[in-house]
Amino acid sequence: MSTQLEMAMAGIISGEMRKVADDEGLAPETIRDLVAHGKVVIPKNVNHDIRRIKGIGKGLSTKVNTNLGTSDECCDLELEGRKLNAALDAGTDSIMDLSTGGDLDSARAFFLEKSPIMVGAVPIYAVASELAREDRPLEDLSVERLFSSIEKQCRQGVDYITVHCGVNRQSVEFLRGAERIMPCVSRGGSILLYWMEKTRQENPLYEYFDDLLQIAKRYDVVLSLGDGFRPGAIADAIDEPQLAELMVLAHLARRANDWGVQAMIEGPGHVPIEHIKPHVELEKRLTDEAPFYVLGPLPTDIAAGYDHISGAIGGAIAASAGADFLCDVTPAEHLGLPDENDIYLGVIASKLAAHVGDLAKDVKGARDQDRRISLARRNLDWESMIAEALDPELVRIKSHLASDREACTMCGKLCAVKLSRQVLPSRE
């Protein structure tokens, strides 16, 4: 038995399950049962050493992923190292290597070695990038080459892979009928869509899903079932191709679980605010509560430059409705590749959203943190306020105390906290 799921189904509590239980403050048996039912995944490739093992799914704290990686326009592993450090400083739980520039195997090895946390990848990026570099059209992509690259990347140690298996002939038909503003904004989805249209063949990730399962099982790689047809505009959201694809993914997640392979489902994207909660609930219902990994969601299209804020709005609502894993959105979204500062802000905004979700989910310890910082605030105890803050260092730098060194400069001597505690008792 090689996968966490197989062990859990056999009643075994693995070392990884114990670490997740410790991390969450829950019983190992609880983690085992959640893994056994496909409601929690533990991304941990048998070939990858991870110092900080995390679980993703029901009952656990909401996790955050950060996308890193080179491109043809910007290929510098030293910069990637700085971006990785910025993401870790801000508290990310996962990184994805989305490199498409330079030596992709080396970039992947770099991230796998440097990262103390789980590493995900989108294997088709590497294959498509290699073809582009050989000056060959995407339609030259062979099924063998695709699966051999997937096998190589999994063998190398990637903990989870995004595979757009739901982009199949049926969901493409729905897409054709949908008349979206932007038919497809997923890079992986668009590569497969292009290949399918040009070659008139079925998506190999769907057609040969069992081969994918064999590879995933060998290394205990979690399949992150990608939403190639996630909406890229508010006007395109929650339509037939998106739902058709989600139904395929739900089916494939069950099939993966039947094989002992861990799976999670990826979600949108651009979604009107009032549809975010119902959509998370739909995903949970359709998939028997498979872990849900969302990108944003972004509740407006107009916020380029501030999409980390837009993503925090959507992410907080999604997480509070049950989403388990937030892919951070940086201020550079829709503008270009993020730099270190963008990465830091993107992770912080996602961590904020995840915490807001955790308060609603009543995840162990979440409400205690808010209570502690509020007690510190009541006591005008600035050191504790700093210690309990989302970003302690920033609070230390930015807090401006009034001349009495007690209140801040906002209210000065008319500080509401000081005034009211002179006349009313407060809770300890």
Next chain:
Amino acid sequence: MSTQLEMAMAGIISGEMRKVADDEGLAPETIRDLVAHGKVVIPKNVNHDIRRIKGIGKGLSTKVNTNLGTSDECCDLELEGRKLNAALDAGTDSIMDLSTGGDLDSARAFFLEKSPIMVGAVPIYAVASELAREDRPLEDLSVERLFSSIEKQCRQGVDYITVHCGVNRQSVEFLRGAERIMPCVSRGGSILLYWMEKTRQENPLYEYFDDLLQIAKRYDVVLSLGDGFRPGAIADAIDEPQLAELMVLAHLARRANDWGVQAMIEGPGHVPIEHIKPHVELEKRLTDEAPFYVLGPLPTDIAAGYDHISGAIGGAIAASAGADFLCDVTPAEHLGLPDENDIYLGVIASKLAAHVGDLAKDVKGARDQDRRISLARRNLDWESMIAEALDPELVRIKSHLASDREACTMCGKLCAVKLSRQVLPSRE
């Protein structure tokens, strides 16, 4: 007849109602009827020239306020001018002068003269600051002095005033029983609470509410019925004192309307994410849809330094549930007085939240903007993407085009938009 409400109730469409109708793209009759029923307010003091008149309430776009003003710690009208310009650049709809430092009448005159938009104030700040400067305790505040200052500020031209009329003996009793972590975080509320406890008298703003109505009616000042007991911690939210006060405010808003005085209701504050929508709905229900003016809300206590993001999460949810007016929260919240940069970021984050709310409310024109920017994105038309963005100048500076000058550096030659439009048609 001096107030917009009186005119509307008499079937008259004022010049101000016409301007609001133009601004919103609605019929003047619609605005008149909404004003007549107390569902929309038009803050416009008869003594204040406002170049850009705006309405606040049902069916209108969500408005944003920015708090400005001096303090003892930082009293510089030149800086206030720069903060005002930053707020206007970011697109605020309203400012509040919360000055407590220096010559308060001059500061108020400065904002009233410089601002092309509505100006609000919290009259009790000025009275309390003057007492403090005279080295007299707050309990020396006399009812006459309070009302004479309110009259002076209204005569000077303030368009709306926050008056914490709901802090009365009854709601204070609920507060006493509530054992909050922080009993009172509202500055105005805490001043009144302190005064009431020390003098054993009823809140004059409640006891002599009719005198307040007379002043407000004379200058057509909108009463912004302040929530002195808004929660200042997640653990304290949606409790008895908050609801007791809201019920008083609902009653007083009706009474104001009966007198021909416009009124809106102020709301929290720190609120768990899952309670934001129900609380907005409760306010609308209790008050017969009086305009709702919320501060944040903030769905977590831990985000000091990033409270503009926290506020955008709460503000977007509140606005989408029907809140009409968002008081912006800056990154300096809980840390000290904001500088120009904090003000700019606070307004932008609130504008983003307001727009997300407007999409949900289907406010006229909101969805069109998202559609236009998405069409531009589909066409890789960067000039239109800049023009339609929340912050065009930032997008111009920050967008990084790939070497083909078409896609951005994020995907480069593997751009999903480019790939998919080669094989699938898209909507015009």
